[in-house]
Amino acid sequence: MSNKIVPSIYRAVIDDVIDAIRPEFEEFGVSADLVRKLQDKWEMKILASRVADFPVEPPPPQPTYPYPALPHATHNVPAYVPPSAAQQRLKSGGIDARYALATAQYAFPPLPGPTLPAQNKNTSAPVTAAVYTLPQTDGPSVSEDDDDLEPVSVPTRIGQLSGAPVGKGELAAGEGLSKDAEQIGSDLDDDSDDSENDAEEGEEAQSEIDMVFCTYDKVARVKNKWKCVLKDGMIHAGGKDYLFQRCTGEFEW
Amino acid sequence: MASVYYEFYRGSSVGMALTDALDELITEGTVTPQLAMKVLQQFDVSLANTIVRDVKAKAKVKGQLRTYRLCDDVWTFMIKDATVAVENEVIKSPRLKIVACKSGELATAGAHLPAEKH
Numbered sequence: 355m356s357n358k359i360v361p362s363i364y365r366a367v368i369d370d371v372i373d374a375i376r377p378e379f380e381e382f383g384v385s386a387d388l389v390r391k392l393q394d395k396w397e398m399k400i401l402a403s404r405v406a407d408f409p410v411e412p413p414p415p416q417p418t419y420p421y422p423a424l425p426h427a428t429h430n431v432p433a434y435v436p437p438s439a440a441q442q443r444l445k446s447g448g449i450d451a452r453y454a455l456a457t458a459q460y461a462f463p464p465l466p467g468p469t470l471p472a473q474n475k476n477t478s479a480p481v482t483a484a485v486y487t488l489p490q491t492d493g494p495s496v497s498e499d500d501d502d503l504e505p506v507s508v509p510t511r512i513g514q515l516s517g518a519p520v521g522k523g524e525l526a527a528g529e530g531l532s533k534d535a536e537q538i539g540s541d542l543d544d545d546s547d548d549s550e551n552d553a554e555e556g557e558e559a560q561s562e563i564d565m566v567f568c569t570y571d572k573v574a575r576v577k578n579k580w581k582c583v584l585k586d587g588m589i590h591a592g593g594k595d596y597l598f599q600r601c602t603g604e605f606e607w
Numbered sequence: 608m609a610s611v612y613y614e615f616y617r618g619s620s621v622g623m624a625l626t627d628a629l630d631e632l633i634t635e636g637t638v639t640p641q642l643a644m645k646v647l648q649q650f651d652v653s654l655a656n657t658i659v660r661d662v663k664a665k666a667k668v669k670g671q672l673r674t675y676r677l678c679d680d681v682w683t684f685m686i687k688d689a690t691v692a693v694e695n696e697v698i699k700s701p702r703l704k705i706v707a708c709k710s711g712e713l714a715t716a717g718a719h720l721p722a723e724k725h
Contacts, residue, residue, distance in 0.1 A: 357696060363661055364621055370653040371625075375646050382642050392628055392638075392646075399624035564689070564700040566668075567615050569710035570682055580672050582682075585710050586658045588619050589666070589691060591698045595620055597658060598666035598693055603705070605672035605686060 360406035360595050368396060405595035564591035568601065580605040612651040613708045625650055666693040670703065680709040 372393050379389050401408055568587025573580070584601040616622050629646060632638040670689035675682070682705070689703035 359662070363657055366661060367621065367654050367657045370657060371646065371650050374649045374653065378642065378645050382639065384638065384642070388632070388637055392632060395628035395631060396625050399627055400621060403620045403624065405620045564703045565618070566703065566705040567619055568705070568707050570707035571710050573682055580675070584707055586655065588616065588658070589693065590620060591691060591700045591703065596693045596696070597662045598664045599662045601666035601668060603668040605670055605684070607672040607675070
């Protein structure tokens with residue numbers, strides 16, 4: 355149940371935050387378009403993360419969508435149709451980590467929808483247009499552009515670290531890190547602990563570690579039995595988000 | 608309503624999405640880092656209040672406690688083979704990390720618990 359309420363909660367949070375920061379943005383002299391842009395980016399990323407099934411919103415009034423017949427075979431995508439050839443917003447099954455743009459296709463559960471391609475093949479524009487929820491923001495997200503962008507952006511950042519035109523980002527990053535470690539001795543201990551933990555987690559769980567963010571009311575232990583009372587939490591497990599108001603935990607150490 | 612707003616929700620999916628979106632705008636130069644900080648602070652407040660106000664679900668977690676840590680009133684647990692029951696959904700997780708800050712009511716009570724086990 356708490357996964358089903360997640361979209362509405364997130365919608366409330368987004369609206370709350372956007373409304374609250376709008377005057378801040380105006381104070382800073384930033385245009386209102388930027389608020390809209392931030393909101394769109396934020397929503398797209400949330401959709402891309404697929405942490406819940408987000409509802410379908412009324413379609414944007416753009417009936418002239420060229421529908422490619424089927425999604426591209428290069429991506430491991432179920433039979434969803436991208437909105438337009440120019441804006442290739444295909445969502446892969448997590449194998450291809452190209453989260454660049456998301457589509458409203460998340461309204462449908464991750465099962466192949468047999469009716470969907472059939473509809474798309476017919477020119478039922480309003481029906482299929484209903485698939486797409488959020489107004490699509492920009493960006494011809496042609497895959498080649500993405501590939502070009504990534505190597506371009508990395509050297510510029512690394513250039514700032516090492517100051518030398520190093521072609522390989524990893525080397526420069528390593529140099530930057532070691533320089534910092536030498537300068538600040540106290541951080542070295544923290545880094546070593548963190549790196550050990552990260553190495554453990556990296557080896558054992560290549561996928562995300564499931565997390566719970568919350569507050570605690572009570573944590574108690576009797577011998578090796580731990581009991582805790584947690585409040586107002588967000589669970590991220592199995593790639594999905596869940597929310598709770600109260601949670602009891604029972605663990606054995 | 609919590610009087611202290613914690614920043615750890617920024618590590619959640621919503622929070623990371625907002626942080627990434629803000630980072631993109633900062634890189635473009637359309638948003639100053641200062642403004643982005645204000646947005647994130649507002650996010651902390653909004654998310655905490657919304658969860659307190661709108662979420663009523665109860666959950667239960669069981670599993671094997673692998674490590675525990677209490678530092679600066681923040682408990683961090685690593686649970687192995689966790690089973691999480693939320694409302695009528697059950698999720699199993701091989702490794703679950705719980706980060707819990709002291710709740711508002713508890714902060715005033717000043718409860719102390721042994722952090723070390725011998």
